[in-house]
Amino acid sequence: MADVTPAGTAADTSLDAPDTEADDMMGVAHAVADEARSFLTTVTEVGSGTNPEAAIPLLLLAVSDLLAAGSRLGAIVDVVPPERYEPDIGPDADVDPLRVALANTLEGIDDYAEVVDPLLGSEVTASTVSGDLVTVAGALVQGLRHYESGHELEALWWWQFSYLSHWGERASSALRVLQTVLAHLRLDVDDDVAAEAEYDALQI
Structure with missing residues (x-):
């Protein structure tokens, strides 16, 4: 299990660090890489629109699992890669087609309002x-490109930094909306339908 010293504590997690610490970091990197691939597979599948009835449950599971991995990134010490600059891995991946595909799949339930920073005020966006x-x-793709190029600690650094700076927040916001949508789908039914379902459940 990785060291869970609170994030922000200075620590040398480069390849020159003790073997056990480096092994722990590699374990976290491997776990996040697996979750990243799984998440990307799910959102691509949902975006394809082949199974719209399962879109919300699939996304809810994928985001929940990814945030569990992200919580480890937030809990471990600050990752310091061996090189103090990001290796060039070429231009950023084009994710616009995925954005369009997901927007089409989620049409009607895609837009929502949120508080920008609940600790600093009530501004809504x-x-x-x-x-x-x-x-x-x-x-996640950016980190995977580092990971698959053999720069595992660089990937881990990127995933941790981007989790804390933006993707952790975005995933958390999406998770709340997905859970709310699912709750409406399951609970917003006519009284007669609800009563019939309750009656059926009591007969089991």
């Missing part, structure tokens, strides 16, 4: 679930 998911996807 407009957001979209598709935009949130694509922001997360873009950050």
